[in-house]
Amino acid sequence: MNLTLKVWRQKDGKAKGELVTYQIKDVSPDSSFLEMLDMLNENLVNEGKDPAAFDHDCREGICGMCSLYINGEAHGPGRLITTCQLHMRSFKDGETIYIEPFRAAAFPVIKDLVVDRSAFDRIQQAGGYVSVNTSGNTQDANSLPIPKDDADKAFDAATCIGCGACVATCKNSSAMLFVAAKVSQFALLPQGKVEAKRRVLNMVKQMDEEGFGNCTNTGACEVECPKGISLENIARMNREYFSAAITSEE
Amino acid sequence: MALSGFFLLFFLLQHLTINFISVISVDGFNATSHFMGTNPIVQIALQPVLAFGVIFHLMMGMRLELQNRASRPIKYAMNKPAENSSWMSRNMIITGIMIFLFLGMHFYDFWIPELNVKYLQGDMSGLIDPMNPDSGMRYWEELHHKFHDPIRTGLYVLSFVFLGLHLMHGFQSAFQSVGFNHRKYTPTIKKLSNIYAIVVPLGFILVAVYHFMTQS
Numbered sequence: 001m002n003l004t005l006k007v008w009r010q011k012d013g014k015a016k017g018e019l020v021t022y023q024i025k026d027v028s029p030d031s032s033f034l035e036m037l038d039m040l041n042e043n044l045v046n047e048g049k050d051p052a053a054f055d056h057d058c059r060e061g062i063c064g065m066c067s068l069y070i071n072g073e074a075h076g077p078g079r080l081i082t083t084c085q086l087h088m089r090s091f092k093d094g095e096t097i098y099i100e101p102f103r104a105a106a107f108p109v110i111k112d113l114v115v116d117r118s119a120f121d122r123i124q125q126a127g128g129y130v131s132v133n134t135s136g137n138t139q140d141a142n143s144l145p146i147p148k149d150d151a152d153k154a155f156d157a158a159t160c161i162g163c164g165a166c167v168a169t170c171k172n173s174s175a176m177l178f179v180a181a182k183v184s185q186f187a188l189l190p191q192g193k194v195e196a197k198r199r200v201l202n203m204v205k206q207m208d209e210e211g212f213g214n215c216t217n218t219g220a221c222e223v224e225c226p227k228g229i230s231l232e233n234i235a236r237m238n239r240e241y242f243s244a245a246i247t248s249e250e
Numbered sequence: 251m252a253l254s255g256f257f258l259l260f261f262l263l264q265h266l267t268i269n270f271i272s273v274i275s276v277d278g279f280n281a282t283s284h285f286m287g288t289n290p291i292v293q294i295a296l297q298p299v300l301a302f303g304v305i306f307h308l309m310m311g312m313r314l315e316l317q318n319r320a321s322r323p324i325k326y327a328m329n330k331p332a333e334n335s336s337w338m339s340r341n342m343i344i345t346g347i348m349i350f351l352f353l354g355m356h357f358y359d360f361w362i363p364e365l366n367v368k369y370l371q372g373d374m375s376g377l378i379d380p381m382n383p384d385s386g387m388r389y390w391e392e393l394h395h396k397f398h399d400p401i402r403t404g405l406y407v408l409s410f411v412f413l414g415l416h417l418m419h420g421f422q423s424a425f426q427s428v429g430f431n432h433r434k435y436t437p438t439i440k441k442l443s444n445i446y447a448i449v450v451p452l453g454f455i456l457v458a459v460y461h462f463m464t465q466s
């Protein structure tokens with residue numbers, strides 16, 4: 001396949017940045033999108049130019065590192081996949097492909113296509129954990145009976161890989177789906193109930209401080225999320241938040 | 251947003267009911283209008299609540315929109331929002347502002363003349379000629395006359411199309427906002443949302459068209 005790529009190039013966080021057009025030839029339809037970008041970078045290096053920086057790690061859809069807004073959609077066309085799981089057969093020969101970084105005030109560009117998603121880390125640090133004493137006498141998890149439905153829902157929420165596609169997709173750059181998944185995975189389980197109130201209040205507070213926008217229920221995040229995290233989680237977080245805000249003493 | 255939205259949804263039903271009375275019965279409409287316009291509970295207790303509800307909804311909507319715009323300073327060069335969300339959900343501010351403009355026209359048409367008659371002229375009688383008790387009530391006549399003008403009727407109809415679009419997203423969205431999302435009930439709420447968003451604005455449109463068509 002021969003393709004025209006329009007790639008966002010930006011020297012560093014302060015530089016202005018622009019879309020640069022590249023031609024790329026003989027791309028295998030069986031290669032992954034990231035392999036295609038590897039090819040592009042090899043060509044650039046051979047020409048003595050600066051390769052385009054992009055994020056990736058596992059290349060098998062589990063780490064959430066790869067990002068990219070491809071042809072107007074987070075992680076490109078296709079559902080329930082990350083960019084590393086996207087293959088070139090999803091495109092037509094001769095097609096022009098736009099490759100942009102995830103855009104949000106809370107996700108500043110570091111270089112080219114790489115954005116800083118540490119806002120998510122700070123939200124997690126604000127409450128996305130269960131305080132368990134790990135001094136060697138940890139209780140066996142199976143000693144607490146948990147209804148299968150709750151366990152399944154908690155597990156579904158826990159499959160969120162923190163990729164940020166929900167933010168990138170949302171017209172408001174809202175992080176509600178991510179935060180809702182992280183709140184829900186604990187709120188549904190007895191282990192998480194202990195710190196539930198403080199967790200949801202602190203995580204939502206941190207989310208707002210990071211400059212993410214507000215949810216207006218367009219549902220775009222759910223469609224583009226590689227893990228199919230459901231909007232039910234956002235409703236659950238809203239419930240958790242209201243009841244915590246009313247009953248919390250803080 | 252959701253609480254004021256729910257409140258407005260409820261108000262709309264009440265307003266539509268009174269409008270329908272204008273189609274069914276001239277006397278009934280006159281009596282209801284007179285009651286609504288002069289009853290102290292409605293005027294002093296309920297009217298400010300409604301005004302607050304509308305203004306709160308408007309101000310919060312504007313604030314929401316401004317914050318959300320600021321959260322993405324650099325736009326995408328290529329974006330395909332239609333792949334993952336509805337036009338209605340993405341353009342609440344546009345349909346909302348169209349409703350707001352309509353409210354301006356609506357107040358100019360009905361509320362300002364009403365204030366003039368009742369408070370500036372001090373005529374609380376509700377009669378066409380306050381000096382003549384046999385002249386009949388004025389409300390239905392005034393309403394009917396407003397829809398004499400095809401342009402006004404057209405604008406009125408168009409406004410309710412925008413309202414319908416606003417509610418098609420808004421109705422079901424308000425449930426999600428207050429945390430109500432249930433596998434068993436949410437599909438029904440979404441259906442109800444579409445029904446409400448079509449039937450209620452259509453009701454307003456039909457009343458307007460009825461008055462326009464029956465002009466003598």
Ligand code: HEM
Pocket residue numbers: 216217251252253255256258259260262304307308310311312314315339342343345346347349350353416417419420421423424425427
């Ligand atoms: C004064 C004119 C109005 C403006 C400027 C306005 C604006 C807005 C905005 C910006 C939103 C939130 C955006 C979103 O959820 O995507 C919204 C939501 C909503 N609006 Fe309005 N609106 C107006 C009038 C109305 C009226 C007359 C009704 C109902 C009769 C209504 C019902 C709703 C509902 C139910 C929601 C959803 C609330 C939620 O999801 O939490 N709006 N409006």
Ligand code: SF4
Pocket residue numbers: 159160161162163164165166167177178181221224225226227228229
């Ligand atoms: S909710 Fe989905 S889109 Fe958002 S960060 Fe988690 S996995 Fe990514």
Ligand code: FES
Pocket residue numbers: 055056057058059060061062063064065066082083084085
């Ligand atoms: S590189 Fe790990 S999810 Fe794509």
